[in-house]
Amino acid sequence: MLDVKYLRADPEAVAVQLARRGFEFDVAGFQSLEERRKALQTRTEQLQAERNSRSKNIGKAKAQGQDIAPLLADVERLGGELDAARAELDSVQNSLTALTQGLPNLPHASVPDGKDENDNVEVRRWGDPRPAEGAKDHADLGEALGLMDFAMAAKLTGARFTVLRGQLARLHRALAQFMLDVHTTEHGYQEVYVPYIVNGTSLLGTGQLPKFGEDLFTLQGDHDWRLIPTAEVPVTNFLRDEILAAEELPQRWVAHTPCFRSEAGSAGRDTRGMIRQHQFDKVELVHASLPEHSYETLELLVSHAEAILQKLELPYRVVALCAGDMGASAAKTYDLEVWLPSQNTYREISSCSNCEAFQARRMLARYRHPETKKPELLHTLNGSGVAVGRAMVAVLENYQRPDGRIDVPTVLRPYMGGLEVIG
């Protein structure tokens, strides 16, 4: 959510900044709603104040044994007026909330202009991409080894799921373990284990709701429960309704969880292989930061994700997303894209964002300012460190031998019982 005060003070400036994302903000509509809200709220609160003071008088009169009948008659009309005013205020406020909760974050000044992924800006590259010639894709490699089974997954569930067996199942686990170990022992993260099911309030806090509910799997039953689309949701919501001491910042958490996405609207995209699944594992990094440090924290976060790819010796590039390609909660996002020889291109394997106070404002995540002693919104950041499924895809494709067997990256061998080659 954006700062309402700023929205009111300078809606045109907000509209200009949101236009960079291709988002059209209806300034006139907002302002007319605001005017009505202001008038109604003032009136409602006045009526409430009046009712409160009269009710107190009734109490006093009663205590003194006076006749309260005339006072009751006097206050009678207030009830109806108050109810009407309140109802009208509620409806205006609901419209306003719907409008403001639907607004995406303002892009940071350093975010490049552009409307989609084609306008993203490459920041740097690492490693030497192996040529595409003769490279098989991960699905062919895995199926040929007999260790990756899409047909079985389709039988069990449906499209966009995978069954892994044997050394590939272990490779998948090894990757997750390796990433967790690097982040906890070298980068100072606290490992956390969290629910894979969250309530609607949590999803509202991180911004998946109210606008992006169709991307989520909803559970049946009495609870307002959904499967997490990313560990960002449960972990960031640690901070909801909390006021941290300034000394408690920064906080760094890492969680390995499955992620569930309905992939609504992705029909036909990446239907082959493990690139785009309804269920995938991810190691997620979440930071809570002082506002003044959040941009250096973002660079740090990216470097932590990069460290994983470097240790795995997977070629990648870092891309700054343009304003039009960023997620709604982000003020600035870097993607890490790993080299996939079968596609002769780089594909997203991590996305690292500074949400500034956008999520913090929704979830009232604050810290106590050491000088003013007042609660202030903190900044939240999150990034994949990295997607486990896609990391496995990248390992298969980049470490494939001409005979279809797979070299095990050196750093993973301790996690694979010393195994050097799969197949």
Add this chain to the structure above:
RNA sequence: GGAGAGAUGGCCGAGUGGACGAAGGCGCUCCCCUGCUAAGGGAGUAUACGGCUUAUACCCGUAUCGAGGGUUCGAAUCCCUCUCUCUCCGCCA
């Protein structure tokens, strides 16, 4: 799943219809006193929002005693629904 008890401010804890945003204690902040490794005295100490405002400073107002709804002129207090916690039983990893 069954039975019972509970949810109040940073913490503990009082409060069963009226001057209660909430006694008291602890903690914390500031001041005073005290020359000693102690103690005492005083003041202050929730959050969100609205109005006013150059102001996130005052001031005024509204809301919040787990959440939502209801009764009432008036609800922390009464009623309903839900959530969570604890105890016992059952079941289970």
